[in-house]
Amino acid sequence: MQNDDLTLGRRGFLAGSAAVAAATALTGLAGPAAANTQPMETNMRPETGFRALTPENTALVLVDHQVGTIGWAGELANEDERNQLKMWTRTVARFAKAAGMPIVLTTSLETEAQGPLLPEFQEIMPEEYAARIQRTGVINAWDDPAFADAVRATGKRHLLIGGLTTDVCLVPPALSAKEEGFNVVALVDISAATTKLGAQTSLTLLNNAGIDQMVVTPMITSMLGDYKSPVSGAFFQAMGTEGVFEAYARGNLR
Numbered sequence: 001m002q003n004d005d006l007t008l009g010r011r012g013f014l015a016g017s018a019a020v021a022a023a024t025a026l027t028g029l030a031g032p033a034a035a036n037t038q039p040m041e042t043n044m045r046p047e048t049g050f051r052a053l054t055p056e057n058t059a060l061v062l063v064d065h066q067v068g069t070i071g072w073a074g075e076l077a078n079e080d081e082r083n084q085l086k087m088w089t090r091t092v093a094r095f096a097k098a099a100g101m102p103i104v105l106t107t108s109l110e111t112e113a114q115g116p117l118l119p120e121f122q123e124i125m126p127e128e129y130a131a132r133i134q135r136t137g138v139i140n141a142w143d144d145p146a147f148a149d150a151v152r153a154t155g156k157r158h159l160l161i162g163g164l165t166t167d168v169c170l171v172p173p174a175l176s177a178k179e180e181g182f183n184v185v186a187l188v189d190i191s192a193a194t195t196k197l198g199a200q201t202s203l204t205l206l207n208n209a210g211i212d213q214m215v216v217t218p219m220i221t222s223m224l225g226d227y228k229s230p231v232s233g234a235f236f237q238a239m240g241t242e243g244v245f246e247a248y249a250r251g252n253l254r
Contacts, residue, residue: 050185050212059156060096060103063163068115073192075199081254088216089190091242097125098234102154105132106147142176158183162190167198189215
């Protein structure tokens with residue numbers, strides 16, 4: 001995105017059309033007045049829950065975002081909803097990479113029906129793509145020592161996790177990481193369950209374990225705390241590159 005386009009993206013996001021303003025009200029996004037506030041210091045944040053996360057203290061963990069696995073997410077009604085999930089996954093990945101957050105990727109049985117990772121991952125985060133943990137049958141990713149060790153090696157105790165599918169790829173490692181003492185936040189718009197009932201029971205399990213569920217836009221803005229944050233440009237760049245502002249204007253997002 002050119003500088004002029006990025007400026008327009010910022011203005012459109014902060015001032016915006018009526019559609020964007022409505023999305024802002026629903027997701028808790030602040031308007032231009034937020035620029036007058038002071039950034040929230042890390043030591044002012046709680047120790048657990050989504051409000052504890054900052055770009056500096058958090059690792060992004062993406063489990064099984066593979067081209068075949070997305071076809072098993074029966075919760076998604078159609079191709080448009082599958083494309084939305086991909087858009088949000090790419091958006092958070094672009095933000096995390098540009099913000100300098102550690103990213104851990106893992107896949108399951110790449111040579112089988114699950115297939116390879118979304119092809120954009122190799123362009124967005126080539127080093128992390130090359131270092132992905134390729135599981136050969138372990139279902140709960142946390143049960144694979146290479147994956148769990150890769151997460152521990154980030155040195156971060158706050159984890160932002162998404163997985164395809166929610167009920168099989170996300171919930172088990174999220175619960176395992178929580179049991180080990182990590183503060184886990186589940187990104188549910190980059191995850192989708194095998195069935196609608198699977199989605200409901202997954203949220204219940206996460207709630208019962210004390211794991212917050214968030215979606216990409218309010219999660220990133222919560223991490224920023226202030227639009228004058230040094231990494232706010234990474235947010236607007238990711239949103240603009242992935243066409244999120246246009247998607248907001250079209251409406252009817254899942």
